[in-house]
Amino acid sequence: MKKYALLFSSFLVLAACDTTTVENDVESLEESVASVSVGDEVAEITVTINLFIPDEEIEETHEFQTEDGAILLDVMQANFDIVDDNGFITSIDGYEQNEADSKYWLFDINGEMAEVGAGELELAEGDVVDWSLAGFE
Incomplete structure (x- = not known):
């Protein structure tokens, strides 16, 4: 008799769950996912970025769009032909530093x-x- 009572109560529980509740849960989940995606942008x-090469009388100004918090070295690598030595830039667009003349790429x-x-910037x-x-010097 207990088997039949358990089976009957299980049937009632399943019958009480209709598709409207499931559809509402799915819609709610989709809205949550959409709001997370928009919030993560x-x-x-x-x-x-300005480049000054006094000996060549070169002054260039470049404006870029990038992500907030982007690292300067990454932006330089993406937009210029650079050579670096462990993060220290030694050449930008073919203009190389000259250690013999104590000329180096410095930035403010x-x-x-x-x-x-x-x-690191x-x-x-x-x-x-x-x-x-x-x-x-």
Whole structure:
């Protein structure tokens, strides 16, 4: 008799679950997934990179869109022909530093000397990076 009571109660539980409840649960899950996808988008920022090569009288200004928090070295590699030595940039677009003349690629960020190297510098909206192939003593 207990078998029949258990079977009957199981039938009632299954009959009580209708497709409307399942459809609502599926729609709710789809909305949750869609909101997570939109919320995970990475903000884009605009940065300016200037190149100065005084000996060649070259001044170039480049504006780029990139992800907020992008690393300067990565942005340089994506947009210029660079050579680096363990994150230290030694050539940009064919203009190489010259150790014999003590000329190196140096950069400022927003008008101030950078406190970290290009491989560690995270970029933010409106940053201006000034690269200069200049003498350093």
